Amino acid sequence: MKQIYVGLTGNEAVATAFKQARPHVAPAFPITPQTEMMHKFADFVADGVVDTEMILVESEHSAMSAAIGSAATGARTFTATSSAGFALMWEVVYIAASLRLPICMPVVNRALSGNINIHNDHSDAMGGRDAGWIQLWCENTQEAYDHALMCWRIAEHKDVRLPVMINYDGFIISHTSESLHILPDEDAWKFVGPKDLKTGYSLLDMDHPITVGPLDLTDYYFEHKVSQIEALKRAPKHIAEVYKEFGQLTGRHYSFFEEYRTDDADLVIVALGSTAGTAKDVIDAQREKGVKVGLLKIHMFRPFPAAELAKALSKAKVVGVMDKAASFGGWGGPLFNEIRSALYDLPARPKIHNWIYGLGGRDTDVKQIAALIDQLQAIAKGREAETVNLLGVRL
């Protein structure tokens, strides 16, 4: 299939993909660095390129609430947020998943307040990791565009019916112009397809009235939570199918996680988001020097592919998990906790260490990652090291 080679920022690329998915409704509220994504989308609406009804709400809490009201009718619905905006909608983020509404939402990752900081880290999305949403993570503009097209197929699948969060790093991806391949509108629409309004329930089916969001007490609530757990368990199969179909269509093949030069790697870095791009460059340089280091970049953080990750990391000697979020008072960062737990049952576990890095957008450059690899090498040679470490901080 012929694709179009363009230069777009992450925000522009995601707005383009969403335009191609022809959503019915989009509640929106501004927060940096998500804003430009909604600006671009509003331009499409103003120019009549897409027929979406925007609801310009007065807060993120209302953005997600309006998205719930809209999605409950069966309408294809998205909103977008970052940081404190995500925190403000927290309550209703959980409700969207509990009501099994296939809302799609870019979370343009930004540090949580306080102190207030507009730059990238992953504290916003990590705080919402247990909200019941599917969480997909992107390394660059191309991946953000691709996931913004694929998310609809995943969220709306009849065996999934869950909201999907697409994470891409604030400014680093959202505001950086990169070259990427996009699909022509018709091909994108052919891939996404119209929302199926025939199956499932609709708040607007006046002939078959339903009650949505009732009081749910000790006698049923638990079973309803289990149905959410089960839906998330079913999701990977369908995510894999969508990844496969998209790969056949575009030549860009995704999986739950990307393994970069891990085949013979003794040392493996695990990361999310744009840092993976920097890490790949450092790994290439280290490989030149004969260091057997690779990278495992996670796309699907929720549901967490524990068994697949354990298998993929089982041959490593040392695993360095990079967390762009602190878990205050916890034992290491959230990604580290999940990885370490996933590897616990391996007959021969690698050593697993954690680096908290880049909080509040602190730049994580090649030198820092090279230093991290030096430490992984030292640990592999038997040097004692802290389990949880900091990277790029002044102490």
Added chain:
Amino acid sequence: MAVNLQTLSKNEDLLTGGHRACAGCTGSNILRQIMLTAGRDTVVGGATGCMEVVTTIFPYTAWKTPFIHSAFENCAATISGAETAYRALKKSGELPVPRERINFIAFGGDGGTYDIGLQSLSGAMERGHNMLYVCYDNEAYMNTGIQRSGATPFGAHTSTAPAGKVKQGKDRHRKDLTKIMVAHNIPYVAQTTPFHWKDLQMKVRKALDVDGPAFLNILMPCTVGWGFDPALGIELSKMATECNFWPLFEVENGEYKLTYKPKADRTPIEEWLKQQVRFKHLFKPGNEHLIVEIQRWVDDEQRKLLKLCGEA
């Protein structure tokens, strides 16, 4: 469309019996009255609160129309999303069943409306959605155990601002939510209460017929929170109006109109207060000035309202 008993008596009851409202609850009475006029083609939203909790305990529902609840503070936003989706799906020809018109009604108590839901209500009204927001105002957070709200009247005993040895209940008058809604310059705002069924029904009809947002503030006597005999709810509703505590009026495109004129010789506020346990302490010796203050406030508010209605 005229509202009369003959028509209403033939309309379908869209809130079934068997829900779990307290004996003597005037809230379910309000919902039933509204739904009789609104009819089947209505999508209802409920803020977390008494009426949501008592009508939808899973796996039961008292609603014969579509109903959605998501949280406490966001009923207006939730319904605004459904209303927008209706317009979008109608435009694209994808409605599940064709309907030229659907009513969208959001219900919230005073806690969910005067207080925690005010922002989301204000936003939805300002955006001009074709929806009706109904506040059933029972003057405190009744669902959570009778805590003080922005609607609680001066002197009322509540569980968070109780009457004690040194304090005499709430020390502030309530905010005027109806006027706050008038200030949104929406086509229709009105205040009513269930004793006057015709006034209530007319206002529901008008609110649903306007093109754009409408707001009704409905005083809802609460047998538990106010402390009165469950048989007297409608009587208390009537007395609140007769003593000018809860005047019935409407504001159509900015024009105020008094829709019910109490007797020229208005009922003193004590008559209403003394029926309710929440005001019992006001009748203790030494607290006379508190009743005087409530009467002063009622008289001032009434004077201002009559002026606005061109009746002064």
